[in-house]
Amino acid sequence: MTIHDWSTGPYPARVRIAVAEKKLRSRINFVSVDLTKGEHKKPAFLAKNYSGTLPVLELDDGTFIAECTAITEYLDGLDGSPTLTGGTPRETGLIHMMSKRAELELLDAISVYFHHATPGLGPHVEIYQNAEWGFRQRDKALRGMAYFNGVLKKQPFIAGEFFSMADITVIGGLIFAGLVKLEVPAEYEALHAWYARMNERPSVKNRVTMSEPA
Numbered sequence: 001m002t003i004h005d006w007s008t009g010p011y012p013a014r015v016r017i018a019v020a021e022k023k024l025r026s027r028i029n030f031v032s033v034d035l036t037k038g039e040h041k042k043p044a045f046l047a048k049n050y051s052g053t054l055p056v057l058e059l060d061d062g063t064f065i066a067e068c069t070a071i072t073e074y075l076d077g078l079d080g081s082p083t084l085t086g087g088t089p090r091e092t093g094l095i096h097m098m099s100k101r102a103e104l105e106l107l108d109a110i111s112v113y114f115h116h117a118t119p120g121l122g123p124h125v126e127i128y129q130n131a132e133w134g135f136r137q138r139d140k141a142l143r144g145m146a147y148f149n150g151v152l153k154k155q156p157f158i159a160g161e162f163f164s165m166a167d168i169t170v171i172g173g174l175i176f177a178g179l180v181k182l183e184v185p186a187e188y189e190a191l192h193a194w195y196a197r198m199n200e201r202p203s204v205k206n207r208v209t210m211s212e213p214a
């Protein structure tokens with residue numbers, strides 16, 4: 001399998017963490033797509049992913065799977081023993097809900113702030129910007145941080161009692177927050193403590209270097 005990605009990107013991080021958690025590194029060939037040059041918006045890449053975003057998983061039969069959630073669901077199911085996306089209908093529902101909530105209320109909101117209220121990937125990629133919309137989404141992300149801090153006051157992981165795709169998505173959000181220098185307020189102690197625990201996981205710690213030659 002091939003993953004088309006950008007080694008330091010927040011969304012690619014979600015899939016890199018899932019690859020490591022599922023011990024699939026030896027089965028993956030990473031191919032870098034240069035976002036800074038707008039390669040992801042050129043016809044050759046758009047043929048892989050209509051949405052022009054990274055990462056994209058390319059199967060050996062030529063099938064392309066984009067969208068971090070979809071890629072994670074595929075990878076998690078490969079060994080017939082899903083550990084990241086839920087082992088029962090109740091777990092699957094809760095994990096999907098909390099992962100989608102993490103996208104809507106945190107990660108995607110920070111992405112909009114990055115693309116609209118900062119120089120983003122540069123004028124050749126950011127062909128339309130609306131700073132007010134970007135700042136509104138930044139404020140939404142800060143509310144999202146408060147929400148997830150509240151969740152983590154009551155349970156050890158984002159979707160309940162064990163690590164899941166939902167944790168990985170919030171990790172992606174906080175990686176993006178770091179990249180755009182959006183601080184997690186100090187008073188969100190449960191979120192800070194959880195993030196410190198997450199950063200101790202080898203899958204999180206080694207996510208960027210995993211694609212470097214052994």
Ligand SMILES: N[C@@H](CCC(=O)N[C@@H](CS(=O)(=O)O)C(=O)NCC(=O)O)C(=O)O
Nearest residue numbers: 006009010011012052053054055067068
């Ligand atoms: N909904 C998509 C969003 C993916 C996404 O936005 N990826 C970023 C990659 S990174 O910024 O996290 O490295 C991207 O392609 N951004 C480029 C752009 O939006 O022009 C997903 O979940 O996979």
